[in-house]
Amino acid sequence: MTVSLLPPLTYSLASIDGEPLTDGPRFIRTRGMTRWHRPRNGVRYANGRTIYGAWCGYGIGGSDRAGGFLSTDTIPSDEPVCATCDGRAVGAGQDNGPDGRQLLHTPRTLKPPKNCSGSRTALYAELAGGTVGRCLVCADAHPLRAMGGPYASRYAIVQHPPGFGLVMPCPFHAWRHPALKDGRLICTCGRPLDPTSGRPTS
Numbered sequence: 001m002t003v004s005l006l007p008p009l010t011y012s013l014a015s016i017d018g019e020p021l022t023d024g025p026r027f028i029r030t031r032g033m034t035r036w037h038r039p040r041n042g043v044r045y046a047n048g049r050t051i052y053g054a055w056c057g058y059g060i061g062g063s064d065r066a067g068g069f070l071s072t073d074t075i076p077s078d079e080p081v082c083a084t085c086d087g088r089a090v091g092a093g094q095d096n097g098p099d100g101r102q103l104l105h106t107p108r109t110l111k112p113p114k115n116c117s118g119s120r121t122a123l124y125a126e127l128a129g130g131t132v133g134r135c136l137v138c139a140d141a142h143p144l145r146a147m148g149g150p151y152a153s154r155y156a157i158v159q160h161p162p163g164f165g166l167v168m169p170c171p172f173h174a175w176r177h178p179a180l181k182d183g184r185l186i187c188t189c190g191r192p193l194d195p196t197s198g199r200p201t202s
């Protein structure tokens with residue numbers, strides 16, 4: 001049995017040459033580690049390496065072919081399991097908990113932001129009349145205002161909550177860094193932000 005992984009959200013804007021993994025093994029460790037850890041997220045890089053981010057903060061991985069790390073889906077008996085990892089994984093609902101214990105951990109996930117990241121930006125398409133724009137991030141229409149003061153004046157769409165047409169999030173940066181490139185909405189890391197018909201359910 002594998003477990004579902006969370007998106008590998010990061011605050012770093014360095015471009016990531018890899019794909020996020022949606023599931024992974026229950027337990028992982030390098031050969032030198034004296035305990036097993038549990039993966040919270042994982043990225044398979046273009047160079048053939050897979051790196052899992054453990055719940056406790058360790059990055060564990062290596063080349064798939066060279067067997068750079070160990071993984072198992074059954075409860076290991078050779079080494080103990082990292083309690084920080086196990087508690088967080090169970091508390092976040094990634095796996096079944098130990099009987100009789102109730103754990104809780106609330107990870108940062110792809111929850112839509114309170115304010116749309118198109119707010120107060122030029123990421124809008126002007127609608128007829130020129131006073132209202134359609135937000136390119138969430139598809140809702142809102143008034144346009146001059147912002148930035150008399151010397152650096154620009155037009156921007158007013159602050160607003162995300163509409164139901166909110167684009168699909170970047171798995172690394174969610175909706176935090178939308179930008180326009182060649183007329184297309186992208187994340188600043190270069191990934192396309194594809195339109196969606198509604199909010200993600202997760």
Ligand SMILES: [Zn+2]
Nearest residue numbers: 037056082085
């Ligand atoms: Zn751990």
Ligand SMILES: [Zn+2]
Nearest residue numbers: 116118135138
């Ligand atoms: Zn918006």
Ligand SMILES: [Zn+2]
Nearest residue numbers: 170173187189
């Ligand atoms: Zn991104």
